[in-house]
Amino acid sequence: MGFIFSPIVFLILFWLALSGHYTTLLLILGAASCFWVLMISRRMGINAHEGKPIHLVSWRIVPYWIWLIKEILLSTWAVSRMILSPGSSVRPQLAKIPANNMSDLSKVTYANSITLTPGTLTIEADGDELEIHTLRADMLEPLKRGEMADRVRKIERGHNREQ
Amino acid sequence: MDGILSIIRDLLLIAGALAVLIGALGVIRFPEVFSRIHAAGITDTAGAGLIILALLIESGFSLISLKLLVIVLFLFFTSPTSSHALAKAAIHGRVLPLTHQDKG
Numbered sequence: 001m002g003f004i005f006s007p008i009v010f011l012i013l014f015w016l017a018l019s020g021h022y023t024t025l026l027l028i029l030g031a032a033s034c035f036w037v038l039m040i041s042r043r044m045g046i047n048a049h050e051g052k053p054i055h056l057v058s059w060r061i062v063p064y065w066i067w068l069i070k071e072i073l074l075s076t077w078a079v080s081r082m083i084l085s086p087g088s089s090v091r092p093q094l095a096k097i098p099a100n101n102m103s104d105l106s107k108v109t110y111a112n113s114i115t116l117t118p119g120t121l122t123i124e125a126d127g128d129e130l131e132i133h134t135l136r137a138d139m140l141e142p143l144k145r146g147e148m149a150d151r152v153r154k155i156e157r158g159h160n161r162e163q
Numbered sequence: 164m165d166g167i168l169s170i171i172r173d174l175l176l177i178a179g180a181l182a183v184l185i186g187a188l189g190v191i192r193f194p195e196v197f198s199r200i201h202a203a204g205i206t207d208t209a210g211a212g213l214i215i216l217a218l219l220i221e222s223g224f225s226l227i228s229l230k231l232l233v234i235v236l237f238l239f240f241t242s243p244t245s246s247h248a249l250a251k252a253a254i255h256g257r258v259l260p261l262t263h264q265d266k267g
Binding site for chain 1: 182185186188189192193194195197198200201202204205208209212226229230233239240242243244246247250251254260
């Protein structure tokens with residue numbers, strides 16, 4: 001099944017899905033551009049490591065996304081109330097939170113998820129720590145409890161077991 | 164059925180437009196660059212997300228809905244990256260975050 005996720009098959013399927021025009025000329029041009037992209041990424045040497053983001057393909061990412069969307073909506077609500085309430089309720093804080101026991105890809109997922117939820121922003125990723133900027137001290141609490149970190153780790157553990 | 168769907172679609176569009184508006188308001192109201200990044204985040208996560216969800220309902224099941232899903236996917240990868248780049252650039256330009264550690 002692994003070949004399904006090989007870059008060339010992915011590129012061709014992606015092109016077919018986005019194009020919607022299936023005349024001979026356009027199909028040839030599409031195939032040519034797929035190979036061209038593949039050649040460029042070979043030359044750049046990004047095929048070996050990042051060409052197969054299996055981590056992102058694992059079905060376990062789907063429940064994580066659903067949970068993340070819920071978190072985004074909740075914190076959007078909180079930050080919207082701060083914006084709309086009169087006076088300034090902004091009390092920014094900087095804090096470091098641990099991101100240990102994670103692969104680089106999981107760290108990226110974790111840092112991006114933190115930035116995606118309004119109210120928390122990843123400023124720096126340094127080794128096993130992330131530096132977080134928050135609008136208000138209480139918005140840091142869920143991160144300190146580590147629920148998001150645990151969920152990110154779970155995606156990867158699932159992936160390792162499947163192999 | 165069609166009526167209910169179009170009502171949901173309209174509500175999602177309104178909610179998305181409100182989120183974009185609130186995000187813009189926040190960019191104006193918040194005191195400094197780092198807080199403003201938070202506000203701008205509302206625009207491209209909740210705002211764009213809700214509007215595209217409404218458009219998904221409008222488009223039904225077709226190639227267009229696939230393209231819309233791809234747009235959402237790209238947005239959710241690129242928007243935190245740009246927020247991060249902005250924060251990094253601010254720190255690089257020696258704009259330090261205003262903090263209230265004392266009031267904890």
